[in-house]
Amino acid sequence: MQLLAIGECMIEMSGGEEGCWRMGFAGDTLNTLWYARAGLDPADGPVGYFTALGTDGFSDRIVGFLDHAGIDTGAIRRLSDRRPGLYMIEQKDGDRAFTYWRESSAARGFADDAAALRAATAEARMIYLSGITLAILPPEGWARLLDALRDARQGGARIAFDSNIRPALWSDEAEMRDAITAAAALSDIVLPSFDDEARWFGDADPAACAERYAAAGAGEVAVKDGAGPVTVLAEAGLMRVPVPEAGPPVDATGAGDSFNGGYLAARLRGTAPVEAARAGTAMAARVIAAHGAIIDLPDARAWHRDAAEGERHDR
Template sequence: MAQQRFVSIGECMIEMSGGEDRLYRLGYAGDTLNTAWYMRALLGKDWSVDYFTGLGEDKYSGDIRAFLDANDIGTSHIRTVPGRRPGLYMIHQQDGDRQFTYWRDTSAAKLLADDKDALNAAVKGASMVYFSGITLAILAPRARGRLLGAIVKARDAGARIVFDTNIRPALWTSPRVMTSVLTAVATLCDVVLPTHGDEAPLFGDANADETADRYLELGVEEVVVKDGAGDAVIATAHERVKVGPKPGAKVVDATGAGDSFNGAYLSARLAGQSLQAAAEAAHAVAGIVIGQKGALVDPALLGSERR
């Protein structure tokens, strides 16, 4: 059987975490990269996992490529943007919670969709294409249109299209633009993975079931509504299940929890598991991730969750 291909599209950033005694640890992260990481850890070898973004020609862009290559995440389609660099963010503790400060004005990833041919080549032959609301938010409107055009072409060629709305209001020009784009884009997708707590203030959903219903009414085939430590609602036109995490998980660092949930859920579904079993696997992986520092945990820690 020919190898199938998962393509994740978005922004990989330099992460500076820690800060104790003014010492920081350099790493790499980003919502779509995090999900690609867990897809690679959990999918069998009959799948390849590629990451599509924009990077520069500087040392840190080269380091990111090397990091992805070393972890068997494909980089052959990454767009090189001269004069640009990866975005950067720092994490610090404030008022008992993690706070983020970003530098991404000259991020190469903001130009990832400026070359139509490169974009089409990146998704050609994909079995599944994954992207997020952040992917859309960092792009100029015309570039956003090019990205969606390539995604539609991939869908028409047989790819399943998966979208995490991942709402970040600060990245959008206005709430009206954000909600209209997210709603329109969802109509193009087979699977949507929203987070109820992010959606409710914008769309007025009273609970996770209403979030699921809203996307089903748009024609989405499969909706997976995350709700933090609450029950996830997984719904299709013919089936609905509610699955909560097992109690007792220790939260060390919640970074990447939702992204790891996505990767575990999607990999389980691609392996033929039911909605219920896939959601249980997703909660189990997210429970491991929140018990470790950083968004990307060692795949060996996933143990029996690996296929």
């Protein structure tokens, strides 16, 4: 498997105009996997998602959605007593407002089965997770996850991590910082956002953020900074990659996730970190020009199940 993402896929309700809402599916690690597909070739192997869902109809819809998109769902756990999480996006005071229902979501139990977790991570070339992946788990769950990632890395997998700091999901701020630092320490690639890092870790600038994660053990760091340059720290040293000029964003939802997808796909292809950052900013520019965390990209349609079935019939 080229890339395995681990986290929570949620039901997304957006809109709200005149009481009408549009249902979709999204989640930070799924969003990144969605956009990474656009830069990867299905002939080089599958991409997959690992989480836990219920056995209800909405969980079935999520699995069907992922299957059609060409995302391997074989490792997803199905828990009969749980349901997917839900969030709603509405406009308030000229900006987006999010309301979540995820306290008892099935994804909070994805790491309960250590054997299933290790089986899911065993064959991936790269494994991607985020701070939200850790935050939805109890402490014993994220410790179990980090153990599995450590074993996968020893087996040759590369670990990629976005700290994606969400304090509301943590019961203790010190625990949050400890868990994020522990995940970064065993990661080959870390993809933080400077505004969150400055607030919760006290970094003076993006370079300080990159250097802190490198000191923790990360092999490569690309710090996002909104419309500012991406700061990349890798073997070649510290570099800044400008974000291309673009018009006002239509919807900034998923901007960081889509950057991550473009970046990781480029790195999996063997592209150097600076060029990977350019690929990430180009992907983010496409995504913020449309509504929603997940948009359809023509260059990802080769992954669609109907396209793959058509190719098999042509042979």
